[in-house]
Amino acid sequence: MKIKVAPNDVQSMSQDGESILRSLQNKSLPEIDLIVREGIQNSLDASIKGTKKTRIDFKVGSFNPATLASHFNSIEHTLKKYYFDHNEFISISDKDTYGLTGDYKSDDPNVLDNSNFHKLVFGIGKNQDKEGAGGSWGLGKTSFFRIGIGLVIYYTRVKVDNVYEERLIASLIENPNQENRLLDTSSRGIAWWGELDELEEKIYPITDLKEIKEMLHLFGLENYKDSETGTTIIIPYINPNNKNKELNNNESFYWQKDKEEQIKMAVQRWYFPRIMNKQYSKVLGNSYLECRVNNELLMPHINFENVFDIYQKIYTAALLGESTHEDIKVKEVKFAQNVLEEKDKPIGYIAFKEVSKKELDMFPPNNKPSGLAYLGVTDKNKNEQNNSKVVAYSRRPGMIIEYSVDGPWTPSEFLYEESNLLLGFFVPVSNSELNKNYNNLGYRTVENYLRSTENSDHANWMDQEGVGIINRMKKYSAQAIKNHYFKEDNNSNITETSGLSRKYGELFMPPKGFGKTSKGRKSEKKWGNKQNARYKKDSYVVVMSSQPIDESTVGVNINISIKNQSKSILFLQVITQDQKLDAEKWTKSVGSNLEFPFTIGDIYIYKINGYLINDNLGFSSIYESYGLHVKKDSPSNRFVEFQSTINNQVDIEATLKIKMKSKRYQPNMAIKTIQ
Numbered sequence: 001m002k003i004k005v006a007p008n009d010v011q012s013m014s015q016d017g018e019s020i021l022r023s024l025q026n027k028s029l030p031e032i033d034l035i036v037r038e039g040i041q042n043s044l045d046a047s048i049k050g051t052k053k054t055r056i057d058f059k060v061g062s063f064n065p066a067t068l069a070s071h072f073n074s075i076e077h078t079l080k081k082y083y084f085d086h087n088e089f090i091s092i093s094d095k096d097t098y099g100l101t102g103d104y105k106s107d108d109p110n111v112l113d114n115s116n117f118h119k120l121v122f123g124i125g126k127n128q129d130k131e132g133a134g135g136s137w138g139l140g141k142t143s144f145f146r147i148g149i150g151l152v153i154y155y156t157r158v159k160v161d162n163v164y165e166e167r168l169i170a171s172l173i174e175n176p177n178q179e180n181r182l183l184d185t186s187s188r189g190i191a192w193w194g195e196l197d198e199l200e201e202k203i204y205p206i207t208d209l210k211e212i213k214e215m216l217h218l219f220g221l222e223n224y225k226d227s228e229t230g231t232t233i234i235i236p237y238i239n240p241n242n243k244n245k246e247l248n249n250n251e252s253f254y255w256q257k258d259k260e261e262q263i264k265m266a267v268q269r270w271y272f273p274r275i276m277n278k279q280y281s282k283v284l285g286n287s288y289l290e291c292r293v294n295n296e297l298l299m300p301h302i303n304f305e306n307v308f309d310i311y312q313k314i315y316t317a318a319l320l321g322e323s324t325h326e327d328i329k330v331k332e333v334k335f336a337q338n339v340l341e342e343k344d345k346p347i348g349y350i351a352f353k354e355v356s357k358k359e360l361d362m363f364p365p366n367n368k369p370s371g372l373a374y375l376g377v378t379d380k381n382k383n384e385q386n387n388s389k390v391v392a393y394s395r396r397p398g399m400i401i402e403y404s405v406d407g408p409w410t411p412s413e414f415l416y417e418e419s420n421l422l423l424g425f426f427v428p429v430s431n432s433e434l435n436k437n438y439n440n441l442g443y444r445t446v447e448n449y450l451r452s453t454e455n456s457d458h459a460n461w462m463d464q465e466g467v468g469i470i471n472r473m474k475k476y477s478a479q480a481i482k483n484h485y486f487k488e489d490n491n492s493n494i495t496e497t498s499g500l501s502r503k504y505g506e507l508f509m510p511p512k513g514f515g516k517t518s519k520g521r522k523s524e525k526k527w528g529n530k531q532n533a534r535y536k537k538d539s540y541v542v543v544m545s546s547q548p549i550d551e552s553t554v555g556v557n558i559n560i561s562i563k564n565q566s567k568s569i570l571f572l573q574v575i576t577q578d579q580k581l582d583a584e585k586w587t588k589s590v591g592s593n594l595e596f597p598f599t600i601g602d603i604y605i606y607k608i609n610g611y612l613i614n615d616n617l618g619f620s621s622i623y624e625s626y627g628l629h630v631k632k633d634s635p636s637n638r639f640v641e642f643q644s645t646i647n648n649q650v651d652i653e654a655t656l657k658i659k660m661k662s663k664r665y666q667p668n669m670a671i672k673t674i675q
Helices: 017-023 031-045 065-069 076-083 109-113 116-121 139-146 209-217 259-271 278-284 306-320 380-385 446-453 469-485 502-507 530-535 583-590 621-626
Strands: 002-005 053-062 088-095 151-160 163-173 190-196 230-235 288-293 329-333 348-355 389-394 400-405 421-428 494-497 540-550 553-562 567-575 598-608 628-632 639-644 650-660 666-673
Touching: 017 139, 017 163, 031 053, 031 088, 031 139, 031 230, 031 259, 031 288, 053 259, 065 076, 088 259, 109 116, 116 151, 116 163, 139 151, 139 163, 151 209, 163 209, 259 288, 259 400, 278 288, 278 306, 306 329, 306 348, 306 389, 306 421, 329 469, 348 469, 421 446, 421 469, 446 469, 540 666, 553 639, 553 666, 567 583, 567 598, 598 621, 598 628, 598 639, 621 628, 639 650, 650 666
Parallel strands: 053 288, 389 421
Antiparallel strands: 002 190, 053 088, 088 230, 151 163, 151 230, 163 190, 329 348, 348 421, 389 400, 494 666, 540 553, 553 650, 567 639, 567 666, 598 650, 628 639
């Protein structure tokens, strides 16, 4: 094949290979995952309209590097010098797609901008503009050049005016500053191989079927035939130094040791919503995905990992807006101030389910790792604990944008079995039209807006400035999950402090926030500080400081004021995002199987009305001379009762021990006057 080296025009502001390879900023995903995400999505975007399925085949194999090198004019000897023993390749091939259609010979930029062939092969940063598309063919395609030595071969078969045409061209993007560069005379590190025009100025694809067949045969691949159209991307010279790059010095799993297994896992991880899912096709009208890896068909319930089998059911429930499985809950996500043209319509659905270790085959004899590991979580502690809250989300194309682990899509607290995962999926109602305020900003539908927020790697959704739709999606999804577990707390005669910080619940190191008073609902806020409590002449409690005692106990220094001639109860609560559950409400909400996570241990009172007290006897008659009776609840140890018998307020300084039965919940201390 003849070569064309990208020109270096100092006035054209053209990028070099190094800057292009850096342009896809995602460094958190393994390179295999990046090419799987990009390759499949581009194929799905090119699916023939009305087709029921899109077939995609991945192949991992070997080739003869010397024979392949002989096809590349000008770099043959350099390839043999540096890469004579690099014989591994990956190919991505689709069928039931249009292939790389479009003109590639025109001199009209507008024509070339509408050519899928030109945009993929030559147009760095040229995006897909198809409605509902997921891939970009822009910067995302740089993942193909990063996993190998920078050489990529494109083969496609298209139908033009009822005539089938095959095209093959190769491209190179490399860092021109690297030591073993292939283009030693190029300052940009970019070139193409194919056929040159008569003036040897433009490069075109090879269209000769014999030449194409010879090239494909090197990789054990075949030409498209009969009425088949599609595209095959071949990445040769896979760099063996990248083989275990994604392990990142963390725990190693079986799929990370072999490229074929890595691809199988990545396909499931990012595309389980669409794989052999006919419900997806029925609801959205798009084709479902039929995917093979080295001729092995990936099938739910057959060779899917358990976590993806479960997750596909959760996704489908959110897509349908209802569940056929009793253990999968589906909730509408509806904004208080709707952004949609149809004001009563939800912006999406959140489906979720608690998943046990047994369901994930984590017990003998299978001993599988945590479901989090299959989702790509590398945090060893999270994998061992197996109790995270995960929400995945996707647009219409069905590719997972992100797994948000213990993030803003879920409540900060939740109530379920401690060794379970909470798996959730948010699916937007993509075709819903936004109201005119957003139309004026250029956003017509929910899908249109969400796609505009994605970066080239499609790794998350981030609101455009001044819009806030995504932040509300997160907030209301978390609220919907929380409402499933918690009932509204309407009690207003309680003074409380929320100074026991989140850090205490996890690490028993609570100094931040310990003296702060409650910032709850308006009905409770008036009781949330010392000045207002005195004005109302009611009992109150303020946390002054704290110190960890052991792994499950913390000592809390508190000031308590007891209303004159009254009886008050000091007790603990579980704090949620904006509700608090005492032991009684806890049992009503979650049942008696899950024990209330906090108990009150010893209480040591060392000052009453400013006088030092010798409390060696614990709860005794020593307080009575101060007009105070103290009694701790027994045997459950859930509250302490204080009774004042005099006509003056009783001020107490004390240290209270809190016992933690679980590290997953945030405690709150409160007091209420009951007589």
